[in-house]
Amino acid sequence: MAAEFTIEDLERWNEKIIKLVEHFGLDPFPQEFEVCDHEDMLSYMVYSGMPSHYPHWSYGKNFEKLKTLYEYGVSGLPYEMVINSNPSIAYLMRDNSLALQVLTIAHVYGHNDFFKNNFTFRSTRAEYTIETFKSHANRVRHYVEDPSIGLDKVEAILDAAHALSLQCRRNLAIKKPSAEEELKMKMAESQPPTDPFGSIHRRRETTQPDLNKVPLYPDEDLLTFIRDHNRQFADWEKDLLTIVHEQAQYFVPQIETKIMNEGWASFWHKRILEALELPQELHLEFLVRHTQVLRPSPGSLNPYHVGMKIWEDIERRWDHPSVDEIEEFGPRKKNGREKLFEVREVERDASFLRRYLTEELIRELNLFEYKSRGNEQVVSRVADDENWREIKETQSHPAAQARSRRARSPARICRKNVKIYPPALGTRHRHGHRPG
Amino acid sequence: MSTIFRPYNSSSGQRSDRSAGDRLRHRQKVREAIRNNIADIIAEESIIGKDKNRIIKVPIRGVKEYRFIYGENAPGVGQGGDGEPKPGDVVGQGKDGKAGHQAGDRPGVDYYETDVSLDELIDLMFEDLELPDIERKRLRQIEIERQFRQKGFRRKGIRVRLDKKRTARSRVKRKKASIKHHPGAAQPQRFPFHEDDLRYHHTITDTRNESNAVVLCIMDTSGSMDTMKKYLARSFFFLLYQFLCTRYQNVEIVFIAHHTEAHEVTEEEFFHKGESGGTFISSGYNKALEIIEQRYHPALWNVYVFHCSDGDNFESDNEAALKAAQQITETANLFGYGEIKPLGSGYYGSSMITFFSQLQAANFQTVQIQKKEDIWNSFKTFLSKDRAREDAA
Numbered sequence A: 001m002a003a004e005f006t007i008e009d010l011e012r013w014n015e016k017i018i019k020l021v022e023h024f025g026l027d028p029f030p031q032e033f034e035v036c037d038h039e040d041m042l043s044y045m046v047y048s049g050m051p052s053h054y055p056h057w058s059y060g061k062n063f064e065k066l067k068t069l070y071e072y073g074v075s076g077l078p079y080e081m082v083i084n085s086n087p088s089i090a091y092l093m094r095d096n097s098l099a100l101q102v103l104t105i106a107h108v109y110g111h112n113d114f115f116k117n118n119f120t121f122r123s124t125r126a127e128y129t130i131e132t133f134k135s136h137a138n139r140v141r142h143y144v145e146d147p148s149i150g151l152d153k154v155e156a157i158l159d160a161a162h163a164l165s166l167q168c169r170r171n172l173a174i175k176k177p178s179a180e181e182e183l184k185m186k187m188a189e190s191q192p193p194t195d196p197f198g199s200i201h202r203r204r205e206t207t208q209p210d211l212n213k214v215p216l217y218p219d220e221d222l223l224t225f226i227r228d229h230n231r232q233f234a235d236w237e238k239d240l241l242t243i244v245h246e247q248a249q250y251f252v253p254q255i256e257t258k259i260m261n262e263g264w265a266s267f268w269h270k271r272i273l274e275a276l277e278l279p280q281e282l283h284l285e286f287l288v289r290h291t292q293v294l295r296p297s298p299g300s301l302n303p304y305h306v307g308m309k310i311w312e313d314i315e316r317r318w319d320h321p322s323v324d325e326i327e328e329f330g331p332r333k334k335n336g337r338e339k340l341f342e343v344r345e346v347e348r349d350a351s352f353l354r355r356y357l358t359e360e361l362i363r364e365l366n367l368f369e370y371k372s373r374g375n376e377q378v379v380s381r382v383a384d385d386e387n388w389r390e391i392k393e394t395q396s397h398p399a400a401q402a403r404s405r406r407a408r409s410p411a412r413i414c415r416k417n418v419k420i421y422p423p424a425l426g427t428r429h430r431h432g433h434r435p436g
Numbered sequence B: 001m002s003t004i005f006r007p008y009n010s011s012s013g014q015r016s017d018r019s020a021g022d023r024l025r026h027r028q029k030v031r032e033a034i035r036n037n038i039a040d041i042i043a044e045e046s047i048i049g050k051d052k053n054r055i056i057k058v059p060i061r062g063v064k065e066y067r068f069i070y071g072e073n074a075p076g077v078g079q080g081g082d083g084e085p086k087p088g089d090v091v092g093q094g095k096d097g098k099a100g101h102q103a104g105d106r107p108g109v110d111y112y113e114t115d116v117s118l119d120e121l122i123d124l125m126f127e128d129l130e131l132p133d134i135e136r137k138r139l140r141q142i143e144i145e146r147q148f149r150q151k152g153f154r155r156k157g158i159r160v161r162l163d164k165k166r167t168a169r170s171r172v173k174r175k176k177a178s179i180k181h182h183p184g185a186a187q188p189q190r191f192p193f194h195e196d197d198l199r200y201h202h203t204i205t206d207t208r209n210e211s212n213a214v215v216l217c218i219m220d221t222s223g224s225m226d227t228m229k230k231y232l233a234r235s236f237f238f239l240l241y242q243f244l245c246t247r248y249q250n251v252e253i254v255f256i257a258h259h260t261e262a263h264e265v266t267e268e269e270f271f272h273k274g275e276s277g278g279t280f281i282s283s284g285y286n287k288a289l290e291i292i293e294q295r296y297h298p299a300l301w302n303v304y305v306f307h308c309s310d311g312d313n314f315e316s317d318n319e320a321a322l323k324a325a326q327q328i329t330e331t332a333n334l335f336g337y338g339e340i341k342p343l344g345s346g347y348y349g350s351s352m353i354t355f356f357s358q359l360q361a362a363n364f365q366t367v368q369i370q371k372k373e374d375i376w377n378s379f380k381t382f383l384s385k386d387r388a389r390e391d392a393a
Helices: A007-024 A038-046 A057-071 A098-117 A119-124 A126-145 A150-164 A179-190 A222-229 A235-256 A258-275 A280-294 A303-319 A323-329 A336-346 A349-356 A359-365 A388-396 A398-408 B020-036 B038-044 B118-125 B164-181 B227-247 B267-272 B281-295 B315-331 B352-356 B372-383 B385-392
Strands: A031-036 A080-083 A088-093 A367-373 A376-382 B003-006 B055-060 B076-079 B090-093 B112-117 B142-154 B200-210 B213-220 B252-258 B262-265 B302-309 B334-340 B364-369
Touching: A007 A031, A007 A098, A007 A258, A007 B003, A031 A038, A031 A098, A038 A057, A038 A080, A038 A088, A057 B020, A080 A098, A088 A098, A098 A119, A098 A258, A098 A280, A098 A336, A119 A126, A119 A235, A126 A150, A126 A235, A150 A222, A150 A235, A222 A235, A235 A258, A258 A280, A258 A303, A258 A349, A280 A303, A303 A336, A303 A349, A303 A359, A349 A388, A359 A388, A367 A388, A376 A388, A388 B076, B020 B038, B020 B118, B038 B118, B118 B227, B213 B227, B213 B281, B227 B267, B227 B302, B227 B334, B227 B372, B252 B267, B252 B281, B262 B281, B281 B302, B281 B315, B315 B334, B315 B352, B334 B352, B334 B372, B352 B364, B364 B372
Parallel strands: A031 A088, A031 B003, B213 B252, B213 B302, B302 B334, B334 B364
Antiparallel strands: A080 A088, A367 A376, A367 B076, A376 B090, B055 B112, B142 B200, B252 B262
């Protein structure tokens, strides 16, 4: 299918969108768009959108699977894909209509802004993303070609490392103490706290901490732990574990902010396109696509929908608080826009839901909690007066988030960069997921 | 803020198929998984007499990526559709829930099937097998055609054999020559390819000589061979037949069916016709010996004899059978005897394996086939290269 637009069209719309982006106060990285066809898109999906990525058979497997699903029309391809790097790179499918391109360009700027400003992404070092992945690829290829190592050995390590790669710390903004710091902490803990009534209490005995214990404090990063404590490993084996660990760490912030991130991008693409004064035909198509992406998916959870609802609710509550809300929380010190930007910077999904998913919203979104009973999932709580808090707690739990991420798109969402799927396809047929 | 648009580049030279290497590796793994599961596949699928292009579904368990995932224990949150969800409503099925009823919101188990054509499967199966101890025999040698060896170049040919490098080179030659021939003449802007520049690979068919070989398949078709036993015997011979057809282009195959009498039959009859009657194993062996004597002299031919029976021979025939078997081992390179004793057939007749144990010959081999899964193993026992090597050692 020939593209029904030219690059000039895209550039013209992009200029208008950028004006609005700046007008609204969004602050994205410089953006690069690459127009690609469906084959390229499949490849990018498999390799997490990275122009360079280390080889592993699982990507080949995934490619075949996605291609088959796509060719049989079981699942669609994402409208776009954007990676967290500086400059940010996004891929646009050339077969999509102009309206869809405009929508995705606006959506991409939302993600881009979120990547740049949300605190969880600080650890990803966006300037070096492409280079890091390239370096990983070079190193892995080097080991494969090394006659004393070879493909089989490299694969054995990678297979095992992939299995554990997501067993790692999830909030990377918390600094991991070094070995010396841990030692100091352990020593400090063993000292009894200063007792203001020391003169009348019996002196507490100091217990000697067990400093030979490994690890001193529980370590969540399994791969690096194994790397640092297995003396049998050769350097290349350690390096492979490091590579897999670093890549997992790169994707952790995206896993931890799925609902916020998708909600934020959807919130802004809606704002931008509404302000864009689209010609009628484009506007109507935009409305259709927007609704398809944002529609709630009964039985599971659509992060686009839930996320956008919460963002809209925050804006409303700070711009136009109701009388009850003013009574309960006092007068607002910030307006809606200021509050939005603050929240996008300092929250992640768990805290975002805990703070801003209100009772009213739970009712409006018609959320319920379900549990496994035998072979069925059964509704265990609905949003009534007693239970809305529990529902919120459940949704803020990592397991539930993992599930809602998984529920949405047809493949490997966990290691994937954000993207929009054509929802008419894709959501119903799922095969062999990567677990979130 | 700057934005760059990179247009779509449709020229194929610029585009790379980056996942090709990983796909290849994945396919290798799939092949390996299929190879490891061949015994199951043969047992599960009735591949006998099936069309070669038939697609067989092969379950692949060997190429899984393992991960720790959240289980079903922790509760989750969903969104209601129309109307109010009530506690107790069923919203989804677990992993083993029946499919089709409702779109589940659980991910599928990472287990899938791949389609393989029977032809491919047979290729895979027979990769490591060969007719053991094939010897160089004097006189008549079979000519085996090995096709397509490149030899030389031609100016005419078909498109796929175009040698681009040579073609380009001859164009350069022609260009140099034309400049030399018309010195000082204004050079044309372009110097396009001419039909005379084209060079094609020339291929010849290569022939190679191989020793003559004949395989005699003897099957017991007596009344005691019930449907199950016949099925097992035919499965075995079908594999053998496929193996010979795939790997040896010019091996002659002789089919012999016997009850109390033996007949040489066609392939069609051998695989499809049922018979009944008593059992004189010696009749089959004598028929084989007769055919060998008439048509396939052991001095010129490599002879392989395979016999499948339920071992339920008529008592008085045993001595004769043993004698005939002895004679066969003297003439044949390999004499394989497969005894079919299905488990739970409730009937244990006499076993020829015990009886044949008197026969001490290195090229005589017996196996017992009890169930479908044994077929592949027994087959491998007879024909694997390792076996040949063990014997040599």
